[in-house]
Structure formats: structure tokens, C-alpha cells
Amino acid sequence: MPTAGPAAGETTGAEMRDEELAAAQREHWRRTYADHPGMYGDEPSAPGRYAAAVFRAAGARRVLELGAGHGRDALFLAREGFAVHATDFSPTGLDQLADGADALGLAGSVTTSVHDVRDRLPLADDAVDGVFAHMLLCMALTTDELVRLVGEIGRVLRPGGTFVYTVRHTGDAHYGTGTAHGGGIFEHGGFAVHFFDRALVDTLAEGWRLDEVHAFEEGELPRRLWRVTQTLPG
Known part of the structure; x- marks a missing residue:
């Protein structure tokens, strides 16, 4: 006899595991920022510098x-x-960011929101000219959560934005070591990582112009990464 699926609105076991992992990661990052203020230092990342150049060339504000x-x-x-x-999603990290903005006289140029990217982005449609995310x-x-997130990014990004x-x-x-959580996610030292294959990059670029997939360490x-640049059609 067939087994009935979950009723509408009913949480599945897999969804419960995903929610438990998300909650554990929020708490892990909260403790990490509290125990190691400014843990990544003051200097911007190389991808951050690259993003600034791309946004500037596109006339982003x-x-x-x-x-x-x-x-940073x-x-x-x-x-x-x-x-x-x-x-x-870490208030602790954003408090440190706000303090840094105040110290640098940048409070008028920086706003913050405590936000989990599994939820709708707290911005209006076409609100920004560029979006940057380093290892987020x-x-x-x-x-599925990544597909929804990129859809939200497309909503808040103006046409032609990067x-x-x-x-x-x-x-x-x-990749493939540590604690396996399924779906390409493996955990080391309390940090859970979804390791991308190229098919996932292409999936998240559907409906966009994929400008570059750049490999770096x-x-x-060392950690091996891709830096992906994609543009929303104008």
C-alpha cells in the first residue's frame, strides 16, 4: 500500500534536519564572533577588492x-x-561592523540588517546596483534554498546590475570529508560548508548572464574557491 506523503504545511524529517543544522550554525557563528572579534582582520579580501572594481566600472552606487x-x-x-x-545572521558580527563604521566616520554610508538568507531579503525591488557575497x-x-536566494538577489538588484x-x-x-550532512554539505571544526560543483554554478546563473567563473585559493x-560574476539582464 503506498505511503502517504506529508500534508500541506507539514515539516518533513529532512526539513527538520536542515533547520537544526541552520540553528546550530547560527549559534556557532555567534560564539565565533564573540570569542574572536575582528577575526578576519581589517584588510579587505581579494574578492572584495575585485567586486569594488567591477561595481565601479558598472557605475554602481x-x-x-x-x-x-x-x-572588513x-x-x-x-x-x-x-x-x-x-x-x-550574527548580531555580534554586525555590532562589530557598526562600531568599525563609526570609528572610520562611515556611519552615514553603511546600514545593517540582522538577516538569515533563507528569508526574503529586507530590501525593495531594484534597490541596489551590485550584490557581493564572499563564501556566504x-x-x-x-x-533549493540557494535557488530561492538567487531569485531574491535578482529581485533587489536593478536590471543590468552585477x-x-x-x-x-x-x-x-x-570536500567529501568530515561530518556529512547530505546535499554536498560537509562539516569541519563546527563550520558546515556546501561545496559547489560546476552544475550548481550553472543552475544559479539561469536567467542571468554568466560573465566569469574564476578559480583561486x-x-x-589552502581553501579552493570559485569567484563567480553574473549580470542581471537589463
Whole structure:
């Protein structure tokens, strides 16, 4: 006899596991930022510098950074003359970002929102000219959640605007090791990572112009990443 599926609105076991992992990751990042203030330092990342150049060449003025943490890239973008809205699900990280903006005299150029990217972005349609996310998309997000997120990015980005993001990929040494959570997500040292394959990059570029997929390395191990640049059709 066939087994009935979940009723409308009913949470499945897989969804419950995803929610539990998301909650654990929020708490892990909260503790991490609290225990290690300014853990990534004051200097912007190489992808942050690249994004600033791309946005400037496109005439962007308003920029959204997703997963801004304590703000090394958001503050750099503000110093470069952009109006920056920074989001993160860690209030601790964003408090450090706001303090940094005050100290640098950039409070008028930086706004923040505590936000989980699984939810609707807290911006109006066509609100920004560029979106940047350094290793945010390769956190503990399912493929369905990533597709919804990129749809939201397309909603808040003006036509012709650019999205720059970085992700760890399946060529990384940590891929396939540690604690497996399914769907390409593996956990090391409390940090859960969704390792991208090229098919996922192409899926998230559907309806966009895929400008570049650039391979690079960062940090110890070293981490192996892709920097993806895609443009919303005008």
C-alpha cells in the first residue's frame, strides 16, 4: 500500500534536519564572533577588492553585501564611495561592523540588517546596483534554498546590475570529508560548508548572464574557491 506523503504545511524529517543544522550554525557563528572579534582582520579580501572594481566600472552606487560578518569588505566598499547595506545572521558580527563604521566616520554610508538568507531579503525591488557575497552561498544552505536566494538577489538588484560571489568547490581538500550532512554539505571544526560543483554554478546563473567563473585559493589548507560574476539582464 503506498505511503502517504506529508500534508500541506507539514515539516518533513529532512526539513527538520536542515533547520537544526541552520540553528546550530547560527549559534556557532555567534560564539565565533564573540570569542574572536575582528577575526578576519581589517584588510579587505581579494574578492572584495575585485567586486569594488567591477561595481565601479558598472557605475554602481548602492551595494548589498550578504554575510558581511564583522565588516572588513563592507567597510572597504564604503571607503571606496559606495552606499553599503550589510546583512548577516550574527548580531555580534554586525555590532562589530557598526562600531568599525563609526570609528572610520562611515556611519552615514553603511546600514545593517540582522538577516538569515533563507528569508526574503529586507530590501525593495531594484534597490541596489551590485550584490557581493564572499563564501556566504557555500554555507549550510540546501540547493533549493540557494535557488530561492538567487531569485531574491535578482529581485533587489536593478536590471543590468552585477552579482559577485565566492564559494568553495568540489576540488577543495575538505570536500567529501568530515561530518556529512547530505546535499554536498560537509562539516569541519563546527563550520558546515556546501561545496559547489560546476552544475550548481550553472543552475544559479539561469536567467542571468554568466560573465566569469574564476578559480583561486585562499587561506590555509589552502581553501579552493570559485569567484563567480553574473549580470542581471537589463
